[in-house]
Amino acid sequence: MAPRDLWTEAVAGVLARPLRSALTTLGTVLGIGTLVITIGVASTAAHQIVGRFNALTATSVTVEVPPPASDTVPLVDWEGIAAVDRLAGVESSAALAQTDELAAVQVRTNDVVTPGGLSGQTLAVAAASPSLPAAVRGDVTAGRFYDGGDIARHARVAVLGDQAARLLGITEVNDSPAVFFNGHSFTVIGILGGFKREQRLSTSVILPPTTARDRLGLGTVNRVLINTSLGAAQQVARQSPVALTPNSAKALTVLAPPDLSKARKGVQGDVNSLFLVLGLVSLIVGAIGIANVTLVTVMERVGEIGLRRALGASRRQIAGQFLMESTTIGLLGGVIGAALGTVVVVSVSAVKDWTPVLDGRLALGAPVVGAVVGLLAGVYPSLRASRMEPVEALRAPS
Incomplete structure (x- = not known):
């Protein structure tokens, strides 16, 4: 067949x-x-x-800066982040300074303490460069964020996270409200909200670097927040330590998203x-x-x-x-x-x-x-x- x-x-x-x-x-x-x-x-x-996949996670790079040894120059200074902004693929960056001692501070909106009254709210205090709103992808919901002029004048101003402002009962800054802590007063000039990164800053009082160093001794950068374009995170993660501190790049710790x-x-x-x-x-x-x-x-x-x-x-x-x-x-x-x-x-x-x-x-x-x-x-x-x-x-x- x-x-x-x-x-x-x-x-x-x-x-x-x-x-x-x-x-x-x-x-x-x-x-x-x-x-x-x-x-x-x-x-x-x-x-x-x-x-x-969350594009925010895929484009967020964080550089951890260890504290300097006694009597030595900090590894990263506040002006050093300008070198990161020049890297290809970087959209925004900001330096941040925080310490455990200032992670829980009694903050008041009135310098007069009445017997039996509340002493204030427990908030964190941080110092940050003026580019912080872009770095955390947040929005200034009231007033303004401090600028280079405020930093140069060592102005006693502060910006509140939106949750901190709510806890303190501050909704507007037109009448220049003040906050008091550690024996100092600071004029609130803005409220920052809508945090996409570093949400814990929403319960913080944010100060200019020079003011934080003069009044609280908080002046050493311990973290750099970097936002990149999609696909550039790995490259920026390799280059940013060298840009921040060429001689001690290996001392920095970089937290970058995994390869997509x-x-x-x-x-x-x-x-x-x-x-x-x-x-x-x-x-x-x-x-x-x-x-x-x-x-x-x-x-x-x-x-x-x-x-x-x-x-x-x-x-x-x-x-x-x-x-x-x-x-x-x-x-x-x-x-x-x-x-x-x-x-x-x-x-x-x-x-x-x-x-x-x-x-x-x-x-x-x-x-x-x-x-x-x-x-x-x-x-x-x-x-x-x-x-x-x-x-x-x-x-x-x-």
């Missing part, structure tokens, strides 16, 4: 029972379709998850692995369905098998016919399943407003996978059909 004749007989056998063949093909369609859908949706979702390409691969790999297992399970279920129906078909066609054997068909030809039938069913299921799976992935992406991500090799290889599944599923039924003796097959009830 020529391969063409074998194919013709297989197609005729499939079309002889169209409803059963359709139901058998449906098992492969579900298996292949589920495989394409799960892997396609998983890949799309993985890219979407990475695409929605590695995160993307990790998320996509984990999600793909999960859904690949689900797709394979569905594919196995489809293969079992093909094997079961093919075996039932063999049992129903015992008389046909006996007649073919009596007319001279060999065992190999009988096995080849049933293998071809099961392979054809698997191939049809693979083609239909791949098409439906692709449509579903694109539809889900359109509904979710995602960019569909589907490996072309998967869509093109799905029919081949379906054919292989059908081939493997038909091995046992075809072997059983080929082992039937002509006389026994002809005597069997039809």
